[in-house]
Amino acid sequence: MLLNRSITTQFTIVFIVVLLLIVGSFYLVLESVYHSQLKAQAETVADNVDAFGSWVSQYGRVWVRDNDKSYLGQVTLVNAPDPAQGAPAADAAPPALWHFYSKNPALAQREFSEVVEKSASPAKFRVTSHNFMNPVNKPDAFEAKALDAIRSKHLAEYYEMLPDTYRYARTLYVKASCLSCHASADNAPADVKVRYGTERGFGFREGEVAGIISVRLPTRSFWSVATGVIGPVQIALLLSAFLVAILFIQFAVVRPVRRLTAAAGRISVGEQADLGVGRIARKSGNEIHQLILATERLRASLVLAIKRSRRTPPPE
Numbered sequence: 001m002l003l004n005r006s007i008t009t010q011f012t013i014v015f016i017v018v019l020l021l022i023v024g025s026f027y028l029v030l031e032s033v034y035h036s037q038l039k040a041q042a043e044t045v046a047d048n049v050d051a052f053g054s055w056v057s058q059y060g061r062v063w064v065r066d067n068d069k070s071y072l073g074q075v076t077l078v079n080a081p082d083p084a085q086g087a088p089a090a091d092a093a094p095p096a097l098w099h100f101y102s103k104n105p106a107l108a109q110r111e112f113s114e115v116v117e118k119s120a121s122p123a124k125f126r127v128t129s130h131n132f133m134n135p136v137n138k139p140d141a142f143e144a145k146a147l148d149a150i151r152s153k154h155l156a157e158y159y160e161m162l163p164d165t166y167r168y169a170r171t172l173y174v175k176a177s178c179l180s181c182h183a184s185a186d187n188a189p190a191d192v193k194v195r196y197g198t199e200r201g202f203g204f205r206e207g208e209v210a211g212i213i214s215v216r217l218p219t220r221s222f223w224s225v226a227t228g229v230i231g232p233v234q235i236a237l238l239l240s241a242f243l244v245a246i247l248f249i250q251f252a253v254v255r256p257v258r259r260l261t262a263a264a265g266r267i268s269v270g271e272q273a274d275l276g277v278g279r280i281a282r283k284s285g286n287e288i289h290q291l292i293l294a295t296e297r298l299r300a301s302l303v304l305a306i307k308r309s310r311r312t313p314p315p316e
């Protein structure tokens, strides 16, 4: 039984239990702070991706020169000399041909995400859809799950803490401006059909879920965070706290109780015992002082009773 153990042992066990409870509550607090921090970070990334898409869409498309790796439309400009400057000389070089390639917001966002993917930035992202136009944008397992949950439960966002990544998805809705390309393959611009075919990425209606901005952040396990935070100094402080508490229990409780027990033992066999009453203030709030004062009164009454019993002869 725990209650039959010494106060020092009981106190040590209580200290450990209390310590575990405090560590547990700290863990829960830290975990929720960490999660809300990760979510805020992921939201910022999604905001930036969204803002970049808006930058492209305010021009409809952006055009780049001489890079045909990934584009939607293409035009060629003839860089002819200005006729106002007069007719070109007979031996002038032929006019240069400038090839321009257009990028719509989703395509520009994909290129942006590919650059970030190769960069040192720990936060990665992509734009994906259950009905993707470009197979490169096919959702992965988390993204498919997020899209299912978002579409069936009408969520504006979805997130999950996986073993070593935090995954976040923000819903993108179909707006009227998206329909020119995503409504039906028949009405889509020719360059979209030529590059992406007519099978996927069409059939959207206004207000529906178009896809998600998917953000991926690396996370650290509790143990790696804990071992990073707890070092020899922290352990030394914890041991000092235990030492202070155990010394207090020793000097304030265990030793006075032991002394009192020894004195009470001597009193019980009629020996002299110094309870140290002289050193105690009558009104002391210390419970052990009060116990000593009560024992002193008990001793005095005992002495008196013995004296009286010696004076009166025992009844015949």
Ligand code: HEC
Pocket: 072, 104, 106, 107, 110, 127, 128, 129, 131, 132, 133, 134, 135, 137, 172, 173, 174, 175, 177, 178, 179, 180, 181, 182, 192, 196, 201, 210, 211, 212
């Ligand atoms: C000019 C035609 C055009 C318009 C307008 C357009 N898109 Fe797209 N969208 C595309 C093309 C092309 C892709 C494929 C880009 C790539 O290669 O990654 C795409 C890709 C996407 C993707 C990524 C998944 C996939 O299909 O590959 C999402 C999500 C998306 N669009 C949503 C939208 C939304 C929402 C709007 C309106 C705000 C919109 N799109 C407007 C042409 C368009």
